[in-house]
Amino acid sequence: MSLLEVRELHVWFDLQEGRELHAVQGVSFGLDAGERFGLVGESGCGKTTTILGLMGLLPPTASVAGEVLVGGESILAGGESSVRSHRWNDIAMIFQGAMNALNPVKKVLWQIVEPMELHGIADGTQARRMAGDLLEMVGIPASAGERYPHEFSGGMRQRAAIAMALACQPKILLADEPTTALDVMVQAQILELLVGLSNDLGLALVLVTHDLPVVAQVCERAAVMYAGEIVEEGPTEALYHAPRHPYTRLLFAATPDLYGDEAVVSIPGAPPRLDRAIEGCAFRPRCDSSLDRCESEHPEFRAMGAGHRAACHLNDLPGEERAAREGARRAGSAAPAATPGGGAP
Amino acid sequence: MRGADYVIKRAGFAVLTIFVAITINFFLFRVLPGNAVADLSRVPRATPQLRHALEVEFGLDKPKWEQYLIYLKQLAHGNMGVSYATQQPVSTLLANDLKNTIPMVAVGTIAAILIGVLTGILSAWRRGSALDHLSTNLAIAFYAFPTQFLGLMLLILFASVLPTSGMMNPFVLGPESLWARLKDIGAHMILPALTVCLTLYGEFTLIMRSSMLETLGEDYVLTARAKGLPDRKIVSRHALRNALLPIATVVAISLGWIVGGAILVEFIFTWPGIGWAMWQAIYQRDYPMLQGGFLVLAVSVIVLNFIADLAYFRLDPRIKE
Numbered sequence: 001m002s003l004l005e006v007r008e009l010h011v012w013f014d015l016q017e018g019r020e021l022h023a024v025q026g027v028s029f030g031l032d033a034g035e036r037f038g039l040v041g042e043s044g045c046g047k048t049t050t051i052l053g054l055m056g057l058l059p060p061t062a063s064v065a066g067e068v069l070v071g072g073e074s075i076l077a078g079g080e081s082s083v084r085s086h087r088w089n090d091i092a093m094i095f096q097g098a099m100n101a102l103n104p105v106k107k108v109l110w111q112i113v114e115p116m117e118l119h120g121i122a123d124g125t126q127a128r129r130m131a132g133d134l135l136e137m138v139g140i141p142a143s144a145g146e147r148y149p150h151e152f153s154g155g156m157r158q159r160a161a162i163a164m165a166l167a168c169q170p171k172i173l174l175a176d177e178p179t180t181a182l183d184v185m186v187q188a189q190i191l192e193l194l195v196g197l198s199n200d201l202g203l204a205l206v207l208v209t210h211d212l213p214v215v216a217q218v219c220e221r222a223a224v225m226y227a228g229e230i231v232e233e234g235p236t237e238a239l240y241h242a243p244r245h246p247y248t249r250l251l252f253a254a255t256p257d258l259y260g261d262e263a264v265v266s267i268p269g270a271p272p273r274l275d276r277a278i279e280g281c282a283f284r285p286r287c288d289s290s291l292d293r294c295e296s297e298h299p300e301f302r303a304m305g306a307g308h309r310a311a312c313h314l315n316d317l318p319g320e321e322r323a324a325r326e327g328a329r330r331a332g333s334a335a336p337a338a339t340p341g342g343g344a345p
Numbered sequence: 346m347r348g349a350d351y352v353i354k355r356a357g358f359a360v361l362t363i364f365v366a367i368t369i370n371f372f373l374f375r376v377l378p379g380n381a382v383a384d385l386s387r388v389p390r391a392t393p394q395l396r397h398a399l400e401v402e403f404g405l406d407k408p409k410w411e412q413y414l415i416y417l418k419q420l421a422h423g424n425m426g427v428s429y430a431t432q433q434p435v436s437t438l439l440a441n442d443l444k445n446t447i448p449m450v451a452v453g454t455i456a457a458i459l460i461g462v463l464t465g466i467l468s469a470w471r472r473g474s475a476l477d478h479l480s481t482n483l484a485i486a487f488y489a490f491p492t493q494f495l496g497l498m499l500l501i502l503f504a505s506v507l508p509t510s511g512m513m514n515p516f517v518l519g520p521e522s523l524w525a526r527l528k529d530i531g532a533h534m535i536l537p538a539l540t541v542c543l544t545l546y547g548e549f550t551l552i553m554r555s556s557m558l559e560t561l562g563e564d565y566v567l568t569a570r571a572k573g574l575p576d577r578k579i580v581s582r583h584a585l586r587n588a589l590l591p592i593a594t595v596v597a598i599s600l601g602w603i604v605g606g607a608i609l610v611e612f613i614f615t616w617p618g619i620g621w622a623m624w625q626a627i628y629q630r631d632y633p634m635l636q637g638g639f640l641v642l643a644v645s646v647i648v649l650n651f652i653a654d655l656a657y658f659r660l661d662p663r664i665k666e
Contacts, residue, residue, distance in 0.1 A: 057570055087573035100564035104663060105586050114582075115572040148662040164568075 002030035002069075003204050004091075004172050009066035011046070011053045011228075021275040023049045025228040026066070031221075033171065034202040036195070038215035038222030038236065040251070044271055046228040047208045048096070051174045055091055056083040070172070088115045092165035094158070096177040101161045102149035108160050109135075109145030115167045134163040138193060155186035162193065166201075173198070176208045191218055212255045216240060221307070224248045227271050227282035230301070234308030244310035246287050249326070281313070289314060289325045351658060359651040366643035367420070367636075371413055374635050377627075403429060416636070425640070426633030430626070435637040439619065443604065443641070445512055446611070446618030449534050450603045453541025458596055460542070461549020466588075468550065469557030470580060480550060488547030496540040496613040508533045510615045537614040541607050545599060553592055560588040590661055597653030601646030 011024035024046045031037045039047050052058050054068045056076055068076050075086045095101045102111055112131035117123045122130055132142030138159040149157055158178060165173055175194065179187040195218055198205045207218055215222050216236055223233040224247060232245040243249040253265045269286040272278055281287070284294040291313050301311040314322050382399045400406045404415065419426065425435040464484065468477045487495070500509050508514070513529045521529075560566065561584055569583045604619070611620035619638055626634035658664050 055571060057567065084573045084575065087571055089573065093568075093571045095564050095568060101568045103565040103569075103583050103587070105661060106583075114574075118573060150663045161568075 003033050003035075003071060004206075005030040005067075005069040005072075006050075006054055007067040007069070009050060009053055009068070010064065011049050011058065012063050014061045014063075015275060019275055022277075023062075023228055023274055024053060025274075027225070027228075027230055029223055029230065029233065031172075031204045031206065033204055034198060035221065036198055036205040036207065036219040038219035039206060039208045039225060040210060040212060040215055040222055041225035042210060042271055045225045046274075047210075047225055048176055049228075050225070051093070051176060051206060051208055055087060055093065055174070056080065085119070088165075088170060089119050089168045090170055091172045091174060092168065092170040094161050094165050094173065094175045094178045096180060102157060102164075104149055107146055107148055108152070112145070112160075112164045112167050115164070119168050121168050131163070131167065134166050135160065137166070137197075138163045154182055155189065158182060158186075158190055159193065162190075162197070166197070169201075170203070172204045172206070174206045174208070177210075178207070179211075179214065180209075187214075194218065212252060224251065227278065228274055229282065229311070231283065231312070232310040234304070234310075238305070238308050244304045244308065244315055245283075245312045246289055246314070246326070247283050248310075250288065281311075348658065351664070352655065355651055355654045359647050362647050363644055366647070367417075367640060368413075370636050370639045370643070371416055372409070374627075374630075374632055375409060377630065420640075425637040428626075428634045429631045430629045430634065435633045438622065438634065439637050439641060442617070442619040442622045442638075445616065446620065447603060449538050449616060449618065450541055450607055450610075452534065453538040453607075454545060454599055454603050456538070457542040457545035458549055458599065461546040462553050462589075462592065464546075465550045465553025466557055466580070466585070468554040469561060469588075470576075472558060481554065484547035484550035484554075486547070487543050488551065490544065492540065492544045492607070492609040493613060495543055496537075496610055499536050499540055500613060503536060507535055509536060512617055537607075537610045537616050540610050540613070549592070549595070552595060553588070556591045557584060557588040560584045563587070586660065590657065593656050593660065594650075594653050597649040597656070598646060601649035602642075604641055604645035 007028050009024055009027045010022070013021040013023055015021055027046070027050050029037065029039075039050065041047055049058070049062075053062070053064050054076075056064070058064065064076065066076075067074050070086060070090045075083050075090070102108065109128060109131050112134060113123075113127045115121075116127045116130065121127070132145055135142050135145050140156055140159055140163070144152070144156075149160070152160060162178075173194075178194070179190050182190065191214060194205060194207075197203055205218075207215065209215060219236055221234065222236050222239055223230045224239070224245065225231070226247050232239065232243065232248045234244075239248055240252060243252065247267075250265070250267045253262070254267055256264050267286055272282055272285070279298075280296050281290070281294040281299050284290045287294065294313055297313065299311040299313050301309055302315065303309050304315060314325065317325070382396050382403070382405060397406070404412060407415075416426075423436075425439070427433065428435055428438055431438065461484075464480045468480045471477050503509070512533050513526065514533075561580075563584075566579060566583055569579045574582070608620035608624055610616065611618045612624055615621070619641070622634065623638045625631070626638065
């Protein structure tokens with residue numbers, strides 16, 4: 001049994017006039033202790049909503065369906081007051097805005113001690129000593145805990161946020177774009193720190209990012225999200241070398257490669273609106289190798305090999321034909337921009 | 346030490362502002378058409394000789410800049426002059442007026458701050474609820490009403506139940522117990538203080554609400570929720586102090602006006618305070634009285650502002666020298 005198991009998670013946001021936005025459409029994934037899992041996709045595809053949803057942190061305008069099991073226990077079933085005891089205790093988070101995740105008017109050490117006292121882990125001097133140790137663990141002198149967040153650099157603040165996330169010795173750490181606002185050197189240090197922590201503490205890490213090289217560097221497994229759904233999931237290696245969904249392939253093609261000579265290709269168009277039902281495959285309008293049936297038939301999420309799953313009709317074709325279709329489109333520089341006028345090449 | 350520089354700089358700035366206010370006050374009233382003597386000698390057949398004698402007596406025959414220097418020199422010695430109208434020392438008169446004004450305006454203002462901050466927090470916390478709509482719309486309405494309109498409406502509505510004029514019942518003759526006297530003053534105070542409170546509180550509700558909403562959207566509030574803190578603690582520990590920062594200045598300035606009184610309210614309810622005295626002094630071109638009154642007002646606003654700066658400094662660790 002997995003440590004964290006997300007089953008068929010749906011999130012709807014209420015819009016005006018009774019309309020709804022189906023932001024997360026049946027997302028399922030699981031991970032074991034010590035495993036590092038990446039959740040990738042463009043902005044607006046539901047990555048952050050997924051992880052906020054599984055902690056029950058979405059605003060009241062959102063409704064959530066599905067199950068989130070931590071060690072076999074369903075954490076969302078009991079409502080707000082019961083999920084509260086799981087927060088930070090079982091699942092902790094590091095947020096996108098490293099700069100603002102710390103309260104500007106409280107000292108850093110106080111903010112690390114706060115969840116310890118709240119969840120009865122430790123209090124008083126003992127909690128302060130533990131918080132100091134955590135700071136040392138992420139590479140900040142314990143004495144710096146007596147300072148305010150604005151006295152820290154961006155990298156230090158993110159380190160402090162990580163120390164804060166570890167306060168209650170959680171089993172699972174959700175990191176939402178933890179390195180986005182940081183420069184490349186600091187980014188590498190923070191990633192190294194996260195990898196080290198997950199190895200040393202057996203921490204299961206969910207890394208949410210749009211930055212594919214980061215995922216490749218950190219995670220053994222990853223899932224690619226598009227329009228609120230996971231369209232492909234598998235070992236990072238497999239996603240890179242043998243993607244089974246055109247979106248995954250195009251995402252990697254859209255990433256600059258320091259050593260490669262291949263030109264960066266952007267994906268034309270934008271993700272679809274999610275406030276109305278989508279017929280067929282959500283990616284079809286932007287796909288470079290779509291079939292006729294993609295227009296009407298929603299592709300099923302199916303196993304492609306060991307731990308590798310994807311939702312694409314192309315996988316029903318024989319291997320050579322599929323490769324030919326993709327290859328032909330890729331070679332032909334006049335790639336068919338399915339959405340007229342969308343996106344610069 | 347962090348802060349010493351900041352305090353000195355702020356204090357220096359406050360002193361400079363007071364000096365500028367004194368200067369402007371001095372010249373401002375002398376620009377008004379007419380002068381004190383014209384008003385005092387408004388008796389039939391006031392001869393030019395009489396006018397001249399009065400001008401000499403009050404020192405109004407000297408050039409403006411000389412009058413200004415004399416004023417500054419006397420002020421430095423703590424002498425605020427003698428009222429042209431009553432021949433009494435301005436400091437005595439002002440002290441007496443302040444004694445009447447401060448309790449009434451203070452009650453109204455402090456109630457307004459408390460009600461405004463509380464309703465603002467509740468509105469933001471329960472955003473979009475019926476309570477929020479009610480409280481926000483009421484706040485906007487009261488904020489929009491002119492003081493004189495609200496005062497007159499209250500006066501009309503409650504004229505049969507509550508005293509509407511003055512500070513105590515003038516028809517009580519003979520000795521009266523302290524308790525009975527306080528009760529009488531309290532009853533007279535209700536309407537003017539209520540007017541002050543209602544005209545002020547809306548602003549606090551609206552500022553507090555928007556400040557709180559902004560704070561509740563901050564990442565550290567999401568972090569606090571992710572930590573598993575209950576709503577009440579998120580508001581009291583993480584949101585409130587950050588949301589109060591912008592309020593500090595508005596509160597301080599409002600407290601400064603307690604001393605300045607509320608001219609309109611005191612006028613409507615004939616409250617014998619500093620606002621009422623100012624109005625009379627303008628009418629009579631009573632320069633020393635005007636200068637004194639506006640000096641008290643300027644100093645109190647500036648001093649409270651200075652205190653707000655210090656409070657800000659304590660509340661927000663990010664503020665540096």
